[in-house]
Amino acid sequence: MIVAEQKSLDELKTLIGSAEKVLVVGCGTCVTVCFAGGSREAAITSSSLRMATKLDGDPKQVSDVTVQRQCEWEYLDTIAEQVKEADVVLSLGCGIGVQAIAEHFPESWVVPGLNTTFLGLPVEQGVWAERCAACGDCILGLTGGICPIARCSKSLLNGPCGGSEGGHCEVSADIPCAWQLIYDRLSSQGKLHVLLDLQPPKNWRTSRDGGPRKIVREDLRLASQEG
């Protein structure tokens, strides 16, 4: 899932600026699951902003609404009226949600309420960790299902650097060394020979380095949209 965390109340107030009517828009998908921008967080953010602006002597009209997915046009259509009435839309979606609202409502001013952080999973209650860098050319089949692009601090492809010690990365004792994890996993499965092959330099064009990416599936497109 996409993992995000909330911006501080101070930053939200700065982003809202002089707007009077604020619409906080939550999203019912990834950011709900990571407790950053679902209906509950939208309601709390909304009431926090009401209280804070009142205490500041500049009370704002803040309301909130949550859609099932901010990243699909059909769900955004359901809040068109509320968006139109607001001076500013504070999206608690990920960066995709913020941009979807901006793109769908060209006349509205949209600001982000979250920092979109990574693609990952909850490793335990309250703890999320990065797992995928969306590089566009998955190599997990070579590394025992553990991604060195996302999880090695240097995205190395041919094994650990000299900074691996005691199972953790040189960057921090809180970061497990991805190559130690890969080594242990392949070792326990009797597949260490996989690590002896030289992996050539990666083709980063499938990653962001090739420019913004797009997928077109002709088999799924509607006749009216073709061409």
Place this chain on the structure above:
Amino acid sequence: MSASTSNNGYLSGSNLERVLRAGHFAVTGELGPPQSADSEVIRKKAALLRGAVDAVNITDNQTAIVRMSSIGAGAILVQEGLEPVIQMTCRDRNRLAIQSDLLGAYALGMRNLLCLTGDHQTFGNHPNSKNVFDMDSIQMVRMVSAMRDEHVFQCGDPFKGPEPRFFVGAAESPFAAPVEFRPYRLAKKVKAGANFIQTQLVYDVPAFASFMEKVRELGLHKEVFILAGVGPLKGPGMARYMQESVPGILVPGELIERLEAAGAPWAGKSKDELTKEDKKARASAWQAEGIRICIELIQQLRQIEGVAGVHLMAIEWEEAVKPIVEGAGLLPRPVVEAKPAEMAGAEAAHG
């Protein structure tokens, strides 16, 4: 005339390559460029290393702190008549920049290259910077070997003129985790084309001997020149710091005890009780012991089959290099003349 005959059968013809291929026990040194544009610092350090080592590594923004570039400092070293080993990390440059800088380095007379991954930028003085890591050190070894031997850029395009012909090195940290994988990682570097290896600092000789045993089992010592990393300890504090805080460095307790013993006359006194002269005398006693230990380490490492030389890292203590090399009986450094071309074939077949 092909490039290989122009080098009399050598890959690069560098002094380091000639010394190693003639079977001499090689000694390389290390020079850290300044955090300024001061060329005099390089010249002063070069003077301390002249005649004591076969080639001098020049670090590439070591510990991710901005310093004069390795190639810039290397050009000064070439002017001074010393031979640099250019260090190049994957942290700051993509494959375009690495290749282009190496064309420049070769044109400026540099002949040895050490390919490194590079310390993460969060350690240094620009922790908010973006890193590159377009390729890893093993891929860099392969790339620069192919530039020399296959006359192609990484993309496969052929050179339109003379190719850079480096003596290509890589590092290995024998005691970094996972320890069991390290000899195999060395094997990957050899497979990628490494001609020489410089290791992380070795203080635990038996542990290094076990590593070398595995290296010999894999036959790697016959395919690559291995230079064991050594460096003088300045005192028990530095020894303890290295043991506790630097990944892949093992400092046996007995060495720390020896350094403590050297400072024993001043032990038990608080900071205020020690005069300036006391502190100076204690530092000298520690340093003398550190140099003695380093000499002994070199002598012990030299006995290990497959160790072709030492890489002496006297970090910000270049004055120690000559006494150590001399104390280890490794002066004067050998002078190996370029061999005539007709001998080159035999050597290449042998090598």
